[in-house]
Amino acid sequence: MRISSVTMFEQSTASINQQQSDFLNVSKQIASGRRVVNPSDDPQAAARAVRVDQSKAVTQQFEDSRVSARNSLAQTESILNSVSDAVTSAKTLLVQASSDTLSNVDRESIASEMRGIYETMLGQANATDGNGRYLFGGYADNAPPFVKNTDGNVEYKGDTNAREQRIDASRLMPVTENGDSIFKSVPSGAGYVAEATKTDINGDPLAGNNVRNDGSVTFGGPQVTNVNDDDHGDSFRIVFEEFNGEDAFRVEKFDAGWEPFNPATSTDDPIAYEGEGQTVSFGGLDITLDGTPDNGDQILVAQAGSEQREPNLFRTMEEAIRVLEKPVENDTDKADLRNTLNTSMRDLDNALDNVLTVRASAGARLNELDVVDAVGGNRMLNYEQTLSNLVDLDYYDAISEYSLRQVGLQASQQAFVDIKGMSLFDFLR
Structure with a gap:
C-alpha cells in the first residue's frame, strides 16, 4: 500500500489537533475545578446535576x-x-385599688x-413588622386591627386568620397571631366569671346607663x-x-333566652333575699x-368565653379605668367599685393565661424552626x-491526566517533525 506524503501530513496534523484538544479539555477542568464543564463531557451526570441544583435552589x-418566619x-x-407584663402590672394595680383605705x-x-x-x-396590639404590615390583623394587615369607635371603645377590625408561611415542602406554619386570639380570647377550661351587669332576653349586656345596677348588692365568687x-x-x-313586699331574686338559665331556674325550690317563685353573706347555689x-x-x-354568672360572657381585654381595662376614675360617694358607688374590680381581676387572670398560652405556641414554633x-x-x-x-473535579486524577496529555502532545509534535524530515533526497550524495 502506497502512503503519500500528503497522507502522512494529514494524519500527523489530525493527531496533533486531537492531542491539543484533549490537553485543552483537561486544562479547562483544572481551571474551573469541575469535571463536567460542558454537558457533552458527561450527559448523564449533567442531567442529574441540573435536577440536584434545582433541589438545592x-x-x-x-x-x-x-x-x-423566625423574624415574625x-x-x-x-x-x-x-403584653403579659402589662397585664400583670394591671392586676397588681387592681389589687392595690381594692383596699378600702x-x-x-x-x-x-x-x-x-x-x-x-x-x-x-x-400600641402593642397595633404593632407592625419590618415591612409595615400589622402583625395581629390576620390577612387584613394593611390597616390597624384595633381602633377606637365613637364611644371610645376599642373594636377589632382584623380577621380571625393567622398569616401562614411555607417553611418546608410539607409544612405550612402560622408566623403571626390574630388579635382576636390574643386580646379577645380565653384559654380552654377558663372558669366562671360573675359581673354586675344587666342583660337582655338574648343574653347580651344592655347598653348605656341601664347596664349597671342601681342598688348596693355585691357578690363573692363564684x-x-x-x-x-x-x-x-x-x-x-x-x-x-320585690316579692310580697320583700327583696327577692330569681335564678335564670340561658337556653335560647332566659328561663327560670330555681333548683332549691319546686316552684318558679322568687327566692327570698336575706343579704348578710347569703350563699346561692346553682349549676355546681x-x-x-x-x-x-x-x-x-x-x-x-357565665363561663369565660361563652356567648354571654365574651372576653375582651380592652373592655376589661376600660371598665377598670371607669370605676377607678369615678368618685365613690354612696353605697351604690362602693358596690360598683367592688364588683367591677372583682370581675376585672378575674378577667385579667384569664387574659394572662391566654397570652401566655399564645406565647408558648409562638415559642414552640420557634423551636420547630430550629429543628x-x-x-x-x-x-x-x-x-x-x-x-x-457528579461534576466536581478530582485534582489528583486531573493533574495526572494533564501531565499525560502534555507528554502525548509533545510526542505527537516530535513525531511530526521526524516524519516531515524523512525524504530519499536526504540520502543522495
Missing part, C-alpha cells in the same frame, strides 16, 4: 422563608412578653397608671362546687325583684351575695455532596 428558598415569630413573642384621689392616680398601661397595650352537675357549663343570671356553683339590691338589678433548619441543613449538605460527586 428550592431548599435555599425554604431556608430564606424560615428566616422571615420572634417579634410576636417579644410583643406577647410585653384608699381615697378617691388615690384611685384616680391608679386609674392614670392603668390608662398608661391601656394605651401601651393598644366558686365551683360540683363540676359534674348537669347544668354546669351553662350561663346563669340572678335577677332581683356557689355565689355569695351581700348588700341591698334594687328592683331590676342583675348579676350575670426544620437542622433537617434542611443536612439536606443541603447531601445535595452538595451529590453535586460534587
Whole structure:
C-alpha cells in the first residue's frame, strides 16, 4: 500500500489537533475545578446535576422563608412578653385599688397608671413588622386591627386568620397571631366569671346607663362546687325583684333566652333575699351575695368565653379605668367599685393565661424552626455532596491526566517533525 506524503501530513496534523484538544479539555477542568464543564463531557451526570441544583435552589428558598418566619415569630413573642407584663402590672394595680383605705384621689392616680398601661397595650396590639404590615390583623394587615369607635371603645377590625408561611415542602406554619386570639380570647377550661351587669332576653349586656345596677348588692365568687352537675357549663343570671313586699331574686338559665331556674325550690317563685353573706347555689356553683339590691338589678354568672360572657381585654381595662376614675360617694358607688374590680381581676387572670398560652405556641414554633433548619441543613449538605460527586473535579486524577496529555502532545509534535524530515533526497550524495 502506497502512503503519500500528503497522507502522512494529514494524519500527523489530525493527531496533533486531537492531542491539543484533549490537553485543552483537561486544562479547562483544572481551571474551573469541575469535571463536567460542558454537558457533552458527561450527559448523564449533567442531567442529574441540573435536577440536584434545582433541589438545592428550592431548599435555599425554604431556608430564606424560615428566616422571615423566625423574624415574625420572634417579634410576636417579644410583643406577647410585653403584653403579659402589662397585664400583670394591671392586676397588681387592681389589687392595690381594692383596699378600702384608699381615697378617691388615690384611685384616680391608679386609674392614670392603668390608662398608661391601656394605651401601651393598644400600641402593642397595633404593632407592625419590618415591612409595615400589622402583625395581629390576620390577612387584613394593611390597616390597624384595633381602633377606637365613637364611644371610645376599642373594636377589632382584623380577621380571625393567622398569616401562614411555607417553611418546608410539607409544612405550612402560622408566623403571626390574630388579635382576636390574643386580646379577645380565653384559654380552654377558663372558669366562671360573675359581673354586675344587666342583660337582655338574648343574653347580651344592655347598653348605656341601664347596664349597671342601681342598688348596693355585691357578690363573692363564684366558686365551683360540683363540676359534674348537669347544668354546669351553662350561663346563669340572678335577677332581683320585690316579692310580697320583700327583696327577692330569681335564678335564670340561658337556653335560647332566659328561663327560670330555681333548683332549691319546686316552684318558679322568687327566692327570698336575706343579704348578710347569703350563699346561692346553682349549676355546681356557689355565689355569695351581700348588700341591698334594687328592683331590676342583675348579676350575670357565665363561663369565660361563652356567648354571654365574651372576653375582651380592652373592655376589661376600660371598665377598670371607669370605676377607678369615678368618685365613690354612696353605697351604690362602693358596690360598683367592688364588683367591677372583682370581675376585672378575674378577667385579667384569664387574659394572662391566654397570652401566655399564645406565647408558648409562638415559642414552640420557634423551636420547630430550629429543628426544620437542622433537617434542611443536612439536606443541603447531601445535595452538595451529590453535586460534587457528579461534576466536581478530582485534582489528583486531573493533574495526572494533564501531565499525560502534555507528554502525548509533545510526542505527537516530535513525531511530526521526524516524519516531515524523512525524504530519499536526504540520502543522495
